[in-house]
Amino acid sequence: MKLNRSSRMAALALAAGVLLSTAACSSDSSTGSGDAAAGVADGKPLDPNATVTISIDCAPGADQAAGKANYADDLALFKTKYPNVTINAKPYVGQCEVPAQQTAQYKAHDETGAFHAYFTDRDATLNSGDAQDITKYVNDETLPGFSSMLPSVKENMTVDGKVYALPINYYTTGLIYNRDLFKQAGLDPDKPPTTWDEVQAAAKKIAALGNGVSGYEDYSGGNTGGWHFTSELYSLGGKMVSEDGKKAAFNSAEGKQVLKRLHDMRFTDQSISATPVTQWADAFPPLATGKVGMFLGAPDVVKHLIEVLGADAKAYGIGPMPGATGPGNSLGGGDLYYIKKGQTPNQIKAEIAWINFQYQTPDAGQFNFARSKTLAGSSKDPVAIAVPQPYFWSAESPQIKAITESLKTNGNLPLSNYDPYVKNPTKSITEPPAAQQLYKILDTAMSAALTDPNANLDSVLATAETQANQILANQ
Structure with missing residues (x-):
């Protein structure tokens, strides 16, 4: 299947693919390279010229060929905005989070810089002592749409008004x-x-x-x-x-x-x-x-x-x-990334920037419906593009409006069929x-x-x- 939009992107994706393939053998340490500027712990976005190395788990592995290729493509596109950010993406095969493995990681305190958990893992994650309070880093500039996120999403990002995690998937029944x-x-x-x-x-x-x-x-x-x-x-x-x-x-x-x-x-x-x-x-x-x-x-x-x-x-x-x-x-759930303690401000900012790009930005990452349309066109099997999941924001937010516009062009399902659900979000x-x-x-x-x-x-x-x-x- 044709996954990349130009020969230039193909070359970049190849480089990103090498990064993915070597990440499994690289250290999961989130302390960053010695020559990376520490940065300032504030609510400003990452400096595009900052040199920083970060790590993240739950990248698509060998059993997800299309997902792995898309992820590599996204890493390459992210690199055009932040050319000096190196992302050590740790791939997984099968289930991203195995409970016994998660427990062992928490006990050993050897998570990646940004590490995956489900909504239901909040207590265990916070009790590990490894989750960083990122309240000062998160706002509508660093995480566009933050103020428009659904209350049920924010409840799972925060504890006592402090932000600890960023959502990457969300569903309600x-x-x-x-x-x-x-x-x-x-x-x-x-x-x-x-x-x-x-x-x-x-x-x-x-x-x-x-x-x-x-x-x-x-x-x-x-x-x-x-x-x-x-x-x-x-x-x-x-x-x-x-x-x-x-x-x-x-x-x-x-x-x-x-x-x-x-x-x-x-x-x-x-x-x-x-x-x-x-x-x-x-x-x-x-x-x-x-x-x-x-x-x-x-x-x-x-x-x-x-x-x-x-x-x-x-x-x-x-x-x-x-x-x-x-x-x-409704019974709901989802996935998040927590940020590990002990990192430099620039590492935290870079992780927030990548998670936002890959999982929360219309027309990018998991919301890149133009890419989905291209893939669907070459697929022998049916592909559904327009199902309203994951939607983190209110129906009137700029994010949902942008996603809706993209789906009008690239989706292949009748959007109006899902209006009763999208326009009436319930507490999960x-x-x-x-x-x-x-x-x-x-x-x-x-x-x-x-x-x-x-x-x-x-x-x-x-x-x-x-x-x-x-x-x-x-x-």
């Missing part, structure tokens, strides 16, 4: 829906449900179409049942655990409401299929073939349906997470402690609600609470 089925059922595809009462009513109308069509789909196994229970609980204002994280809090009015509604939809309305969905991947074929009207998921679900299952690119819309009286809280709540263990326990509750017409849902939820308390007590 929303309502994925089939616009064609909405039209057939007499529903407005431009106005998806925003409350659970509306979801239930719409699901009933869609199921009435017959031909094996279900109005709504949900999980009941494989840890995905508990995962969706959590998302639905959050949307109603409920909590998974107590404030101190020591006890379960889901055996509540909101938790009972989640199960009762699903039970009613399955056995009274019959708007949910009798076939249980017990594994993550099993939910998608019915969605891709137009047999399901609505499903909870992040925007990348649409990407998966199109690219992996060959679904109609125009068929899907995304709405905000439904709530009790309007759009509700991260996963609870011991998330996977709690999800497994709550699979049983979701299975009871979706497969047993005579289920004692209160009893099932109480049993799950007891089991969860045992797990949380040992955290």
Whole structure:
């Protein structure tokens, strides 16, 4: 595939590729070269003439040929603005962050200068003592769009008003829906449900179409049942655990409401299929073939349906997470880079500049949709360009406006299909402690609600609470 825009860029990318290939063998030390000026610890951007060496982890590795080439291209473009900045990018293969490896790095204090973590890793990262307070370095000049970032994004960047991390990925759960089925059922595809009462009513109308069509789909196994229970609980204002994280809090009015509604939809309305969905991947074929009207998921679900299952690119819309009286809280998450302590101001500024360029700048890095369009044109497989993830900023921000304009030219999906989601950002709540263990326990509750017409849902939820308390007590 043609990845570079000119022979000059190809030469630069080759040089950057050499840098990437040698980075795995180079030191991860973030102290910088001896002749690099230290710089000043302030809110000014990096001097374009500064000579500085930095290190960063989670660069695409050997198993990501296209991603590795794009990353090399971006390193080369960054070099045109900062010719004296050397970036030692440490590649990864498979999963960027392996928990055991992360724990070992924190214990040994040998992270790269900028090091990756998930939203859920904040406590462990700060407890390591290795994360630098970068508040004085971050503003709308060094990080354009900082003041327009969504509150839920900023919450994960900061602690007690101090900035410690920069986001590179962000998602919230929303309502994925089939616009064609909405039209057939007499529903407005431009106005998806925003409350659970509306979801239930719409699901009933869609199921009435017959031909094996279900109005709504949900999980009941494989840890995905508990995962969706959590998302639905959050949307109603409920909590998974107590404030101190020591006890379960889901055996509540909101938790009972989640199960009762699903039970009613399955056995009274019959708007949910009798076939249980017990594994993550099993939910998608019915969605891709137009047999399901609505499903909870992040925007990348649409990407998966199109690219992996060959679904109609125009068929899907995304709405905000439904709530009790309007759009509700959503289960969300993301990735960040923390900056390691002990570096010079110029190293910190260079790391901020690179992260901003690669992950937060319209028409560059991960938002280089012109490049995506070129790659899509030479691909034999479907490529979805325009799914609204990751969006760090408010809908009215210059960043989102610039991204939207770029997608009008370079995207291949109908942007207006996602307006209900983009224009109604909801507060995201991260996963609870011991998330996977709690999800497994709550699979049983979701299975009871979706497969047993005579289920004692209160009893099932109480049993799950007891089991969860045992797990949380040992955290």
